Every structure is written in C-alpha cells, then in structure tokens.
Amino acid sequence: MPRIRIVLVEPLYDGNVGFSARVMKNFGFTELILVNPCPLGVEAYARASHARDVLEQADVMSIGEVLSTSNLTIATTGALSLSACHPIRMPFYSPKEVRNLIDGYEGTISVLFGRENWGLNNDEVRQADLICTIPASDVYPIVNLSHAVGIVCYELAAIPKGEIALASPEEMTHLYRHIDEYLDLVDHPRFKRESTMTLIRRILGRCNLTWREATTIHGLLRRSEWRFAPREPGDAGKESRKYHPEDTDSNDTR
Amino acid sequence: MPRIRIVLVEPLYDGNVGFSARVMKNFGFTELILVNPCPLGVEAYARASHARDVLEQADVMSIGEVLSTSNLTIATTGALSLSACHPIRMPFYSPKEVRNLIDGYEGTISVLFGRENWGLNNDEVRQADLICTIPASDVYPIVNLSHAVGIVCYELAAIPKGEIALASPEEMTHLYRHIDEYLDLVDHPRFKRESTMTLIRRILGRCNLTWREATTIHGLLRRSEWRFAPREPGDAGKESRKYHPEDTDSNDTR
Numbered sequence: 182m183p184r185i186r187i188v189l190v191e192p193l194y195d196g197n198v199g200f201s202a203r204v205m206k207n208f209g210f211t212e213l214i215l216v217n218p219c220p221l222g223v224e225a226y227a228r229a230s231h232a233r234d235v236l237e238q239a240d241v242m243s244i245g246e247v248l249s250t251s252n253l254t255i256a257t258t259g260a261l262s263l264s265a266c267h268p269i270r271m272p273f274y275s276p277k278e279v280r281n282l283i284d285g286y287e288g289t290i291s292v293l294f295g296r297e298n299w300g301l302n303n304d305e306v307r308q309a310d311l312i313c314t315i316p317a318s319d320v321y322p323i324v325n326l327s328h329a330v331g332i333v334c335y336e337l338a339a340i341p342k343g344e345i346a347l348a349s350p351e352e353m354t355h356l357y358r359h360i361d362e363y364l365d366l367v368d369h370p371r372f373k374r375e376s377t378m379t380l381i382r383r384i385l386g387r388c389n390l391t392w393r394e395a396t397t398i399h400g401l402l403r404r405s406e407w408r409f410a411p412r413e414p415g416d417a418g419k420e421s422r423k424y425h426p427e428d429t430d431s432n433d434t435r
Numbered sequence: 436m437p438r439i440r441i442v443l444v445e446p447l448y449d450g451n452v453g454f455s456a457r458v459m460k461n462f463g464f465t466e467l468i469l470v471n472p473c474p475l476g477v478e479a480y481a482r483a484s485h486a487r488d489v490l491e492q493a494d495v496m497s498i499g500e501v502l503s504t505s506n507l508t509i510a511t512t513g514a515l516s517l518s519a520c521h522p523i524r525m526p527f528y529s530p531k532e533v534r535n536l537i538d539g540y541e542g543t544i545s546v547l548f549g550r551e552n553w554g555l556n557n558d559e560v561r562q563a564d565l566i567c568t569i570p571a572s573d574v575y576p577i578v579n580l581s582h583a584v585g586i587v588c589y590e591l592a593a594i595p596k597g598e599i600a601l602a603s604p605e606e607m608t609h610l611y612r613h614i615d616e617y618l619d620l621v622d623h624p625r626f627k628r629e630s631t632m633t634l635i636r637r638i639l640g641r642c643n644l645t646w647r648e649a650t651t652i653h654g655l656l657r658r659s660e661w662r663f664a665p666r667e668p669g670d671a672g673k674e675s676r677k678y679h680p681e682d683t684d685s686n687d688t689r
Contacts (some may be wrong), residue, residue, distance in 0.1 A: 199579070200579065201580070203575075203579060203582075204579065204582050205577065205580045206572065206574065206575045206579070207572060207575055207576065208572055209572040209574070209580070229575075230579075231575050231577070233576060282597045285650050302454060314596060315589070316463060316592070316594040317461045317592075317594065318460065318461060318462055318463040318592070318594065320460065320463070320484050321457075321460045321461055322461065323461070323484075323485070324458065324461045324585075325454065325457060325458065325484075327582070328454070328458050328581070328582060328585040331578075331582040331585055331586060332586060335569070335586050335589075336573075338570070338572070338680065340570040340572065341570060349646060365545075389525045389526070394526075421636060
C-alpha cells in the first residue's frame, strides 16, 4: 500500500483543519501536512475530537518540500475550474478513478487540497502529477474543504467497502429443497410447483440472504412442521432434523 | 431515478444540519427532513452557505410520517454498533453497495441519520428496510454527522463519477505509427525497433492519453520533423502533414 499524506494548502479556518484531521483518522490516515496554515486554536481541536493526535503531529512545510518528498502528487480541484481546453487542469480523475490508478502503488503520495476561497493556484496544480475532482452538482459544486477531504479519504482508504457473509450456494440449495419439501407437506399442487419455486427463487435470490437469515427461515419452516407433527409423528420428526444447523453430518454450519 | 430524501433524526448541533444541507446540495439532493431537531440558528445558516434554500425548505416530521411516506427506508449506523449476531443491524451494506442495490429503483427512498452522540436507536433501525454503514477505521470509526451525509450523498448522486474523453483506439494507432516513422527519421536501428515500440506502448498505454494530449505529441514530433526539413525538404513536408489534426481527410479530429 502507498503511504498517503493529506496536504492542506493555506487553510483559512482552523475548524476545517480539525474536521479534516478527524475524517482522515476515520479512514485510517494519520499524516497531515499544512502549508502556511492559519493558527490552530480551540476550534481546530474541538472539531478534531478524538483525532487530536493527527493535529498535533501535523507537519508544516512548503509546497516545494511537499513535492520533493512525494513520489506522486495529486492536486484536487473544484469542478468549477474545469475546462476541456485548459490543459493544466485536464485530464481529471474522480476519487474512485484515482483509487484504481494508485492500486498496488508503492511510494509516498501527497494529496493537495487548496484554500477554502480559492482552491489551489495554477502554479500548484501545474506541478502535480494527477488532477482529482469530486464529481458534484452544477448547481452548487463547491464542496467544503473537510467534506472534500472526507470523500477522498473514504475512496482511498484501504478498508473493504462491504463484505457481507452471504449464504453459500450450497446453503441456498438446501433452503430451496427444504421449501420444496415443505410445499409437499402443505399439499401445494405439483402442477404449480415449478412456477411457484421460480417465484420464490426470484424473491430470495435478490435478497442476498446471509447465512444467519437462511438458518432462520429453515427454523421457521421447522416450527410449522412441528405443528403438523401430531398428524404424522415419524415423518415430521425426520423432516425437521434434516436441515438442522447443528447436525453433525452437515458441513454447512459455521 | 428514485427520489432520495435525507432524514436527520434528532440532530443536536445546528452547524451539522447546515453542513449537511450544503453537502446534499453539492451532490444534487434538496429534500431534507428533520425529526425533532435542535433549533436552527445562525450557525446552521452559516454552514449551509449557498444551500440556505435546502435548509429553509426542510420538512419537520415524525419517524412514523417518514416511514409511511417512503417506499424504502435506509438506516445508517456506525461501524461500532455492528455485530454479526445482532440481526437488527445485519446485514449491512456500504454506501457503494446501496448505490448498486437502488440502481434503477423508482419510488421514494429515505436515508436516516441518527443523533451525533447516539446514532439511531434499535427501534428506528428495526423499522428500516436496509442498513447502511460507512466502512471506517477500527481506531476511530465515529464519522461526524455531516461528513457521513456527504459520503452517502456522494455515492448515491446521479452524477457520473468520471468520464474522461480518452484518445480513441484509431488515434492511438495513428500516434504509434507517427512515432514509428519518426524513429526511422532519426535513424533508430530496425533491429531494436520492436522492443522500443513495445516500451513506448507500455508507457503511453498506461497514461490514458486524452485526444488533446495525443494531438500535442503529434505536434511535438512535427516540430522536430520541421527542424530536419532543410535536410530532406520534400519528404519532411509530406511527413508532417500526414498526421495534422486539421486534415480534411481525417475523421479522427473532434
């Protein structure tokens, strides 16, 4: 993973510096660099909240020092300043595209954010390797500094963006078989079965069931089976054990 | 596209409400709903900046009214409150996954954000259709309310996340042919040509050149060709015209 530094160039409001430190830490980044910053007062520390350490360890350097210690420099610019005919600010990448571009990169990457009222100037942008722009609404494209830092950190974070433990294909097959057998039990007519099972697969298929949810549905079916048990004691008992998650002969339980 | 409403449940600080309004408008959302909010004072309007209209048009309603007027309700929860064994808050989706899930959805979607100090309570989460959690660092997972709103709005926005007008395959083929012929002109040895051209393709290939950049490289090669022109006046002249973007027989220019 690359080492990623967040560089605030001449920030004007210390509240934004504090919020930036906080949202950096939220996404696992700790290296904050300040270029000619405003004084950091109580507002900065209040907004930083539990990221006080990020604020206290922030380095103050010049743009030249930032550039000379970076393998790759990324300048962020507002959507407003873009023009296809302006080569300094073109081509630009969205944070998502930057994430893909730097994937597997080894080295120090500095991401520059400009002043609240003015952004980065042309000279600063010209020296960067990549331009990053957050896609925003034409109606009001000016994103607050710390919110821009937050969105870029969110995208660049090495934190997986979702990993739900879905039920395995085997678990889903078991579930559909259980449902099919349950439909036998309640005298669902055979000639309707295929289309009904397809409908059930459509519903459960798009639900992205977790293992736990699939287990709960098995359990609910078993409850009904137990209610029927007085009518057919032997069969219902076997039936209900067949899909029990604690069965020792089943490999589907976790 | 679905109609997306941002619902702040009992926000405690009006500055966060203002910042939320601003970042909503940044990503094209205007429907803000407040459930039992703190009073909105100067801080709210200062932070909202040019999203004063979003703040002024915000509706105040109860959770019950929000639910009864939504086709789909999404509860956002902090990473801290998650546990695989807690079905109320499971399964959860990242904002990116939510974006994919609601793609093509028609209807009203309400995205609920909880109190700064407490989030949403179990009762509020239980009534939601989907759970959304921003993947954050274990070290400090508590994202400020308005930054969480910003990241969710960024993901759900109907704004394309990057569309760079890259040079077309034909333009790249022209460029490589121009470079190859240029290498002839500077007596680059034939036996090295294939490996050198491969190296050049590797470099330019991963650059994702825009049309404009490809045109500029043509232009730079032509400058050199013009310098050689005194040596071979007829040929160099022809050479340089071959790739001129304003050639009327070329379809590659835009």
